[in-house]
Amino acid sequence: MVFTLREVRNLESVSRRLGYPVELVSEGAVTIVAPRREAYRRPDGVYEPAWAPVFYNPRMALNRDISVLFLRAYSELHGLRDVVVFEPLTGSGIRAIRYAVEASAYVYATDISAAAIRLASLNAEINRVRDRVVLEVADASEAMLRFSRRGIRPVLIDIDPFGSPIPFLDAAIEALGARGVIAATATDTAPLSGTHPRALRRKYDVVPGRTAWEKEQAVRILAGYIIRRAAAHEYGAKVLLAYYSDYYVRVFVELRKGARRADESLQELGYGAYCPSCNYTGYPGNEVKQCPYCGARMVLVGPLYKGQLCDKDLVEAMRKLANSTSLAQKNRVERLLETLRQECSIEKPYYRLDRICSMLRLSMPKIQEVVEELRRRGYQATRTHFDPRGFRTSAPHPIVINTVYELALKRGNTQRYE
Ligand SMILES: C[S@@+](CC[C@H](N)C(=O)[O-])C[C@H]1O[C@@H](n2cnc3c(N)ncnc32)[C@H](O)[C@@H]1O
Structure with missing residues (x-):
């Protein structure tokens, strides 16, 4: 089935020839014909791509x-x-x-x-x-x-x-x-x-x-x-x-x-x-x-x-390119690459601050404060793209727990971990 470019502009004719409703979609530097999302929505209104032809x-x-x-x-x-x-x-x-x-x-x-x-x-x-x-x-x-x-x-x-x-x-x-x-x-x-x-x-x-x-x-x-x-x-x-x-x-x-x-x-x-x-x-x-x-x-x-x-x-090379490229989700891409760049060199899995604080029975300090305090103490530390409640660090486990504990107490927590 060969279409002329003029025909593509007439989406009704393209829909008829393909046998399903279509629309034009732009992403990055390209524009494509795709199944019309409106026609493949679940009862809750969410588009379900697997339902489209x-x-x-x-x-x-x-x-x-x-x-x-x-x-x-x-x-x-x-x-x-x-x-x-x-x-x-x-x-x-x-x-x-x-x-x-x-x-x-x-x-x-x-x-x-x-x-x-x-x-x-x-x-x-x-x-x-x-x-x-x-x-x-x-x-x-x-x-x-x-x-x-x-x-x-x-x-x-x-x-x-x-x-x-x-x-x-x-x-x-x-x-x-x-x-x-x-x-x-x-x-x-x-x-x-x-x-x-x-x-x-x-x-x-x-x-x-x-x-x-x-x-x-x-x-x-x-x-x-x-x-x-x-x-x-x-x-x-x-x-x-x-x-x-x-x-x-x-x-x-x-x-x-x-x-x-x-x-x-x-x-x-x-x-x-x-x-x-x-x-x-x-x-x-x-x-x-x-x-x-x-x-x-x-x-x-x-x-x-x-x-x-x-x-x-x-x-680093991807970040530079992202800066000068028109992308579909530029802001999200830049944020993800920046966080990944910081995470790269810390191999140990991330910690969940909410879980540590629930164990300590103390309310949470700010996650950024934990990261900065760990850095002040001489360890690598960063947020993680995996989870907004997570952070990763090269610090040994007892240092991590003590740091969170001390910061949580500073925030006016009175209840102590028993
Ligand atoms: C998740 S979709 C691909 C999405 C696409 N890569 C994109 O970025 O939009 C998976 C596709 O694999 C095709 N597929 C499933 N099994 C296949 C197989 N054994 N060989 C080739 N294609 C297959 C399906 O028809 C479907 O179009």
Whole structure:
């Protein structure tokens, strides 16, 4: 089905030919035709993208903003031009088209749904990137392997599925050359954060648990799982960027071929711990069942990734680019990157100030005061993007608790912890 650009301006005619109501949507530097949101609202009035004939979710605009910035910054840092991207679950094509328009990439994009590819082709046409975006109706794994067998080597493979990226990971890893990045989104946050322990064990092969740092746990489990799958294919893995937003987890992991590299990456896996009694958080090892500070039985979850959540140089480059780029959610992107930049070098999971104060039976001091006081005492400390009630620090556990305790008392609390 070929549309002229003039026809696209007549949305009623496009709707008739596609067989469902559509509207024009602008995001970043592109404008696409998408299913008309008004027509796919739940009884509570919220737009439900999964009900539309082709998937387009405006709530993922930040995810796409960050992805485009990532690709531009990564290419810049490595001196790469005309990079190739695989986006095998493309839906409306918005992500593939943004990579082509905003990061000058060549994109191989597929979807199992013929309706999706019909719409994505129209969208590539409207944005005049038909020569940079190859679109095909195909199964994601089959297509990635086929492209790769033809010698097409992607710099980035972006797996953005419904739910978990697990079914597509092995093919994505096999489709990489000697070096490349896998970006994966997971929306199955209930298993990953420990709310559905059986599903967590089943899908991610992880000893399940629910820590107080559940959003970070979700990110670290997904990153850890990719590292383990990569090692099975003899790739070493480096986490370049990992974050949690809205209702999903997103990680960018660079893989490089080599058995020794794979062995080294596995060293970065371990078990995360949380003590429900004294709020200790850390990675004491899977043998340690008792809290090293209060002796209570801890929640242990793993294996998960214990290392840095992002690469500082990369985040810095992304921040600079964000500053001079028109993005769909510029303010949110800038805030997220700034917080991530500060969080990067503190590997220990975040603390929840409300939980510590509830344990101490004292009302909460300001979280920023806690961060500043920990810094004054010579430790790294920062807020976290994971949770507005959270902070992360390099300070040892007793120092953290004492600092919060003293600040809470200063605020006029009289009740003492017993
Ligand atoms: C979450 S949507 C993709 C959204 C898109 N990446 C974006 O940024 O807007 C997932 C898409 O995967 C497609 N899909 C599901 N299973 C697939 C498979 N095995 N192979 C290819 N596409 C598949 C669905 O048709 C759907 O369009």
